[in-house]
Amino acid sequence: xxxxxxxxxxxxxxxxxxxxxxxxxxxxxxxxxxxxxxxxxxxxxxxxxxxxxxxxxxxxxxxxxxxxxxxxxxxxxxxxxxxxxxxxxxxxxxxxxxxxxxxxxxxxxxxxxxxxxxxxxxxxxxxxxxxxxxxxxxxxxxxxxxxxxxxxxxxxxxxxxxxxxxxxxxxxxxxxxxxxxxxxxxxxxxxxxxxxxxxxxxxxxxxxxxxxxxxxxxxxxxxxxxxxxxxxxxxxxxxxxxxxxxxxxxxxxxxxxxxxxxxxxxxxxxxxxxxxxxxxxxxxxxxxxxxxxxxxxxxxxxxxxxxxxxxxxxxxxxxxxx
Amino acid sequence: xxxxxxxxxxxxxxxxxxxxxxxxxxxxxxxxxxxxxxxxxxxxxxxxxxxxxxxxxxxxxxxxxxxxxxxxxxxxxxxxxxxxxxxxxxxxxxxxxxxxxxxxxxxxxxxxxxxxxxxxxxxxxxxxxxxxxxxxxxxxxxxxxxxxxxxxxxxxxxxxxxxxxxxxxxxxxxxxxxxxxxxxxxxxxxxxxxxxxxxxxxxxxxxxxxxxxxxxxxxxxxxxxxxxxxxxxxxxxxxxxxxxxxxxxxx
Amino acid sequence: xxxxxxxxxxxxxxxxxxxxxxxxxxxxxxxxxxxxxxxxxxxxxxxxxxxxxxxxxxxxxxxxxxxxxxxxxxxxxxxxxxxxxxxxxxxxxxxxxxxxxxxxxxxxxxxxxxxxxxxxxxxxxxxxxxxxxxxxxxxxxxxxxxxxxxxxxxxxxxxxxxxxxxxxxxxxxxxxxxxxxxxxxxxx
Numbered sequence: 001x002x003x004x005x006x007x008x009x010x011x012x013x014x015x016x017x018x019x020x021x022x023x024x025x026x027x028x029x030x031x032x033x034x035x036x037x038x039x040x041x042x043x044x045x046x047x048x049x050x051x052x053x054x055x056x057x058x059x060x061x062x063x064x065x066x067x068x069x070x071x072x073x074x075x076x077x078x079x080x081x082x083x084x085x086x087x088x089x090x091x092x093x094x095x096x097x098x099x100x101x102x103x104x105x106x107x108x109x110x111x112x113x114x115x116x117x118x119x120x121x122x123x124x125x126x127x128x129x130x131x132x133x134x135x136x137x138x139x140x141x142x143x144x145x146x147x148x149x150x151x152x153x154x155x156x157x158x159x160x161x162x163x164x165x166x167x168x169x170x171x172x173x174x175x176x177x178x179x180x181x182x183x184x185x186x187x188x189x190x191x192x193x194x195x196x197x198x199x200x201x202x203x204x205x206x207x208x209x210x211x212x213x214x215x216x217x218x219x220x221x222x223x224x225x226x227x228x229x230x231x232x233x234x235x236x237x238x239x240x241x242x243x244x245x246x247x248x249x250x251x252x253x254x255x256x257x258x259x260x261x262x263x264x265x266x267x268x269x270x271x272x273x274x275x276x277x278x279x280x281x282x283x284x285x286x287x288x289x290x291x292x293x294x295x296x297x298x299x300x301x302x303x304x305x306x307x308x309x310x311x312x313x314x315x316x317x318x319x320x321x322x
Numbered sequence: 323x324x325x326x327x328x329x330x331x332x333x334x335x336x337x338x339x340x341x342x343x344x345x346x347x348x349x350x351x352x353x354x355x356x357x358x359x360x361x362x363x364x365x366x367x368x369x370x371x372x373x374x375x376x377x378x379x380x381x382x383x384x385x386x387x388x389x390x391x392x393x394x395x396x397x398x399x400x401x402x403x404x405x406x407x408x409x410x411x412x413x414x415x416x417x418x419x420x421x422x423x424x425x426x427x428x429x430x431x432x433x434x435x436x437x438x439x440x441x442x443x444x445x446x447x448x449x450x451x452x453x454x455x456x457x458x459x460x461x462x463x464x465x466x467x468x469x470x471x472x473x474x475x476x477x478x479x480x481x482x483x484x485x486x487x488x489x490x491x492x493x494x495x496x497x498x499x500x501x502x503x504x505x506x507x508x509x510x511x512x513x514x515x516x517x518x519x520x521x522x523x524x525x526x527x528x529x530x531x532x533x534x535x536x537x538x539x540x541x542x543x544x545x546x547x548x549x550x551x552x553x554x555x556x557x558x559x560x561x562x563x564x565x566x567x568x569x570x571x572x573x
Numbered sequence: 574x575x576x577x578x579x580x581x582x583x584x585x586x587x588x589x590x591x592x593x594x595x596x597x598x599x600x601x602x603x604x605x606x607x608x609x610x611x612x613x614x615x616x617x618x619x620x621x622x623x624x625x626x627x628x629x630x631x632x633x634x635x636x637x638x639x640x641x642x643x644x645x646x647x648x649x650x651x652x653x654x655x656x657x658x659x660x661x662x663x664x665x666x667x668x669x670x671x672x673x674x675x676x677x678x679x680x681x682x683x684x685x686x687x688x689x690x691x692x693x694x695x696x697x698x699x700x701x702x703x704x705x706x707x708x709x710x711x712x713x714x715x716x717x718x719x720x721x722x723x724x725x726x727x728x729x730x731x732x733x734x735x736x737x738x739x740x741x742x743x744x745x746x747x748x749x750x751x752x753x754x755x756x757x758x759x760x761x
Contacts, residue, residue: 297357
């Protein structure tokens with residue numbers, strides 16, 4: 001018993017030393033159970049967020065008001081499927097299976113970013129989601145690209161490269177609509193008012209309430225705290241939104257000269273918890289859509305698998321190596 | 323080019339563009355809802371390719387008529403659309419959409435091959451660009467047709483149902499537009515009957531290989547592309563809503 | 574939930590970005606068979622340039638070892654002798670040799686001939702083991718399904734045309750600068 005404890009202590013020290021040296025932990029390397037479990041949780045939630053996140057914007061593909069916007073939005077939503085794919089792969093390297101992960105999502109047991117439980121009410125929502133929500137995601141993902149776990153880091157690097165256009169296409173639309181017809185300007189202002197606070201909540205709980213932060217920082221999974229990233233985001237976004245003549249729905253927002261920060265008002269964490277727990281405006285609708293797609297697709301997945309099996313047994317009979 | 327020929331050519335290009343647009347729109351309804359993640363991405367790619375083709379044909383139409391593509395797409399009534407009815411039908415189940423895409427891919431592949439030699443340079447150049455993409459579409463949907471046809475009893479049943487349901491509509495693809503003979507005689511577009519023969523040959527082999535029956539030739543004539551089902555009006559109402567609510571706005 | 578779901582088996586994907594370049598592992602796809610695996614690999618990993626060739630390999634066929642694993646259990650240095658008369662086959666050797674951040678994982682280093690994967694690992698170490706190697710992958714050549722050169726146009730060219738997927742075509746900096754100028758003019 002004493003030897004096991006000594007071994008684990010030594011292994012943990014070696015593991016943490018590797019991370020401190022900037023080495024990536026790869027599939028097959030020893031890792032503390034808590035590291036593995038935390039990463040499976042984080043990565044699968046991230047993957048689920050991408051998949052569920054296809055739906056709020058996906059609903060507008062058929063209603064995009066120009067052919068170019070239609071193609072751009074379709075490509076963006078397709079990227080999100082791709083991002084989910086890369087992330088499920090990263091979780092699979094830790095021993096999770098896609099069957100299990102999807103079952104957990106569709107059963108309602110798994111979490112995903114609550115920002116995707118809000119409805120997209122107008123075309124301008126698509127513009128604002130691109131600029132704000134993807135902008136916030138990029139901040140988070142840029143940080144995670146330095147993550148100590150190899151597969152997650154690599155997925156993040158690929159995602160960051162692709163996400164750039166997501167933010168820019170949204171920003172382009174916001175700039176255009178803010179300077180467009182009165183109706184367009186009103187539409188984008190309305191969208192900003194509905195998406196500003198959910199976007200800020202994307203950075204997670206305040207540092208003093210975030211229980212996992214300390215261990216995630218020590219093990220190189222995170223490199224910045226929630227509040228740090230959130231403040232950086234606010235500082236970048238506020239001046240730009242104001243340049244467009246749009247208002248931020250925060251009456252307490254002010255610029256503090258001393259810290260050079262835009263100080264924002266209280267976040268309504270009650271709303272956050274409601275949405276996280278499943279009582280948000282669209283939670284049921286989002287999961288319902290995913291469940292329906294999954295169930296209706298079952299015969300398809302089975303058919304293609306059955307065909308493959310038939311080929312293998314036919315080759316077996318013919319003495320051809322499978 | 324005579325004004326009459328120009329008019330027929332413009333109408334032909336518009337019908338080609340409308341085909342791609344309407345089909346791509348239907349396919350995009352699967353994004354986020356496909357049977358498995360990888361296929362969601364793959365089928366969306368096909369939709370993106372088709373939208374790209376639509377953009378090309380609307381562009382060629384604009385060269386002849388001066389009509390802006392977005393103007394044509396968002397501000398035309400259903401009766402002014404020139405797509406084949408096959409493409410406006412609702413997406414149905416996965417087998418329905420897959421088989422429809424397959425039928426259209428074979429059609430586009432045999433046509434693109436012949437358009438490479440079109441005497442109308444813009445068409446030949448466009449075909450050169452489009453053909454590699456159509457080859458990939460064909461590869462994809464042919465692969466899936468086999469697997470669905472031979473996979474399980476359920477998939478075979480659903481795929482046969484899809485073939486049967488789509489068959490009465492498919493031959494409108496080979497119905498020449500009014501006045502199309504002038505384009506054929508000028509070597510601008512291939513003769514429809516040649517396309518139909520080539521298409522049928524490929525389909526016959528593919529269906530047999532996938533354990534499916536080829537239905538009998540429909541007795542009724544498909545009719546012209548000015549006639550649409552109620553589905554097109556629903557589709558366009560959704561597609562055009564935002565643009566029509568804000569005419570003159572730039573998006 | 575009803576009957577258990579199948580998400581299909583996994584295939585690892587290797588990408589070659591230019592003719593003669595080294596294949597690199599970029600991720601995996603779920604697929605029921607090699608043909609769909611190849612198509613899925615193209616649709617998942619080649620939405621943007623630049624690719625000239627793809628390989629897909631059933632994940633289970635690959636022998637993967639990290640440096641730490643090899644140090645911990647040295648039995649790989651004495652693999653069981655293969656049965657008499659066993660034929661030698663080609664095995665591709667992939668390695669991770671850098672800790673630099675990147676999108677891709679192990680990169681192709683070369684080939685060895687061996688009777689089985691374990692023997693191939695030993696020979697790979699003998700041939701390609703100079704310098705630090707963090708991860709080894711041994712991939713049987715017979716397990717690889719490759720894209721064909723004749724298909725480069727249909728498989729990989731279409732990605733070139735979809736410039737709307739690239740950030741550079743959205744001129745937000747210019748647009749923002751102009752908006753700022755307009756705001757200053759309006760104030761004046």
